[in-house]
Amino acid sequence: MAQPVDNIVIVGAGQAGGRAAEALRGRGYRGSITMIGEELHPPYERPQLSKGMLLSADAPVAYIKQARDWNETLGVRLETGAPAVDCDAERRIVSTADGRCFPYDHLLLATGTRPRRLAALEDAPLEVQYLRNVEDALRFRRHIEARSRIVIVGGGVVGLEAACAAAKNGCRVTVIESEARLLARAFPTLVSDLVAAAHRSQGVEFVFGATVSGSTSNSVRLSNGTEIAADLVLVGIGVIPSDDLAERLGLPIAGGIAVDACGRTAVSGIFCAGDAALQWSRCHGRAIRVETWANAQNQAIAVAANMIGETREYNDPPWFWTDQYDLNIQVAGDMRDADHIARGDPTSAKFSVIAMRGSEIVGALSVNAAKDMAMLRRIIAANARPQRADLESPTYDLRAALRPQ
Numbered sequence: 001m002a003q004p005v006d007n008i009v010i011v012g013a014g015q016a017g018g019r020a021a022e023a024l025r026g027r028g029y030r031g032s033i034t035m036i037g038e039e040l041h042p043p044y045e046r047p048q049l050s051k052g053m054l055l056s057a058d059a060p061v062a063y064i065k066q067a068r069d070w071n072e073t074l075g076v077r078l079e080t081g082a083p084a085v086d087c088d089a090e091r092r093i094v095s096t097a098d099g100r101c102f103p104y105d106h107l108l109l110a111t112g113t114r115p116r117r118l119a120a121l122e123d124a125p126l127e128v129q130y131l132r133n134v135e136d137a138l139r140f141r142r143h144i145e146a147r148s149r150i151v152i153v154g155g156g157v158v159g160l161e162a163a164c165a166a167a168k169n170g171c172r173v174t175v176i177e178s179e180a181r182l183l184a185r186a187f188p189t190l191v192s193d194l195v196a197a198a199h200r201s202q203g204v205e206f207v208f209g210a211t212v213s214g215s216t217s218n219s220v221r222l223s224n225g226t227e228i229a230a231d232l233v234l235v236g237i238g239v240i241p242s243d244d245l246a247e248r249l250g251l252p253i254a255g256g257i258a259v260d261a262c263g264r265t266a267v268s269g270i271f272c273a274g275d276a277a278l279q280w281s282r283c284h285g286r287a288i289r290v291e292t293w294a295n296a297q298n299q300a301i302a303v304a305a306n307m308i309g310e311t312r313e314y315n316d317p318p319w320f321w322t323d324q325y326d327l328n329i330q331v332a333g334d335m336r337d338a339d340h341i342a343r344g345d346p347t348s349a350k351f352s353v354i355a356m357r358g359s360e361i362v363g364a365l366s367v368n369a370a371k372d373m374a375m376l377r378r379i380i381a382a383n384a385r386p387q388r389a390d391l392e393s394p395t396y397d398l399r400a401a402l403r404p405q
């Protein structure tokens with residue numbers, strides 16, 4: 001018979017950790033909850049770090065709750081400022097870098113990811129930064145206000161949102177992208193081109209097909225021999241999972257901490273949620289890490305339920321959005337290796353693209369078409385199979401795809 005659970009420890013006080021703690025209480029769990037976070041902050045949401053917080057000096061940090069409310073309102077013991085560095089799975093005890101020990105019945109790893117570092121700029125004579133936490137955002141904001149010359153390495157979502165904020169504030173911005181176009185893994189070419197055009201119209205310059213090979217105190221050197229003047233380099237070349245603790249525990253890791261649909265790892269009593277978790281995706285046909293706000297919230301909520309004895313599988317298709325200038329772009333599922341069907345006029349800056357493999361819809365992207373996306377997410381989640389000819393028709397009402405045939 002399953003042991004009663006009345007002591008839960010959450011490692012990682014980020015979005016997934018915070019939402020899991022809330023969900024535990026929301027589902028009636030009355031036992032102890034301790035949340036260990038290496039940052040000094042209580043849990044907050046990160047999308048604002050590259051959006052509102054860069055665009056306005058007044059934008060607040062998107063805390064899920066203020067620090068005292070975790071304890072006073074939810075009864076969650078929040079232990080911030082030191083990472084968990086070890087775990088004895090036999091005795092079920094987690095220990096932190098400052099020597100404290102926390103026993104648990106069930107443990108949730110919600111350790112997220114950290115920025116992939118750019119070796120060519122380690123110990124650079126030039127100022128180099130990454131964008132993952134509040135302090136990073138405030139630091140970048142100061143450079144924006146100083147109208148710095150900014151080189152951004154990596155034309156991914158975070159780098160492009162930072163480029164957008166910097167360009168809007170009059171900075172000289174150059175984006176270095178090793179691929180031939182922007183966001184090649186998630187965007188069809190026409191959307192990459194649309195985004196690049198929006199940036200260029202604000203003065204952002206791009207260098208494609210090049211990487212950074214080094215720097216001087218006021219410039220960045222590229223693999224193609226070009227030198228670009230810079231006061232600051234922002235590196236946005238992706239993230240790696242924070243899996244040190246999982247590694248010490250001997251958990252299976254394959255670019256993420258492997259979990260089943262309920263968030264269970266291979267060790268009894270240990271679960272994982274959020275960016276760090278490697279979970280099955282039907283759309284991708286393989287296990288992936290899902291680095292999105294929606295997953296950090298909704299998968300964590302489902303995993304919390306499983307930690308207290310419910311059985312709740314999480315299968316939502318991955319979904320994220322990005323805001324750049326007047327473009328709101330949303331992507332669900334997997335756009336790669338699929339036939340693309342356009343809905344609406346791609347030259348109008350309001351359209352969607354649906355990705356199909358055979359009769360299955362595996363992905364969708366919308367540009368300024370949030371209503372379409374809301375339906376497409378439901379269609380993908382339900383694995384509904386509307387006719388391709390219907391999808392190609394601009395007058396087809398997507399709601400019909402969800403009606404029983």
Ligand SMILES: Cc1cc2nc3c(=O)[nH]c(=O)nc-3n(C[C@H](O)[C@H](O)[C@H](O)COP(=O)(O)OP(=O)(O)OC[C@H]3O[C@@H](n4cnc5c(N)ncnc54)[C@H](O)[C@@H]3O)c2cc1C
Pocket residue numbers: 011012013014015016017036037038039045046047048049050082083084085110111112113131132133158242245273274275276290291292293294296319320321322323
């Ligand atoms: C700048 C930026 C913009 C983004 N914009 C969007 C967006 O527009 N849309 C979208 O869908 N997604 C966006 N995301 C992604 C989204 O924010 C992440 O998917 C989400 O934050 C993941 O939550 P998490 O709790 O799994 O991980 P995190 O938010 O990374 O939190 C993990 C926490 O665990 C802590 N930690 C790690 N190891 C330990 C340890 N050993 N002990 C204690 N604590 C530890 C970390 O310090 C961190 O505080 C953005 C991310 C960034 C960085």
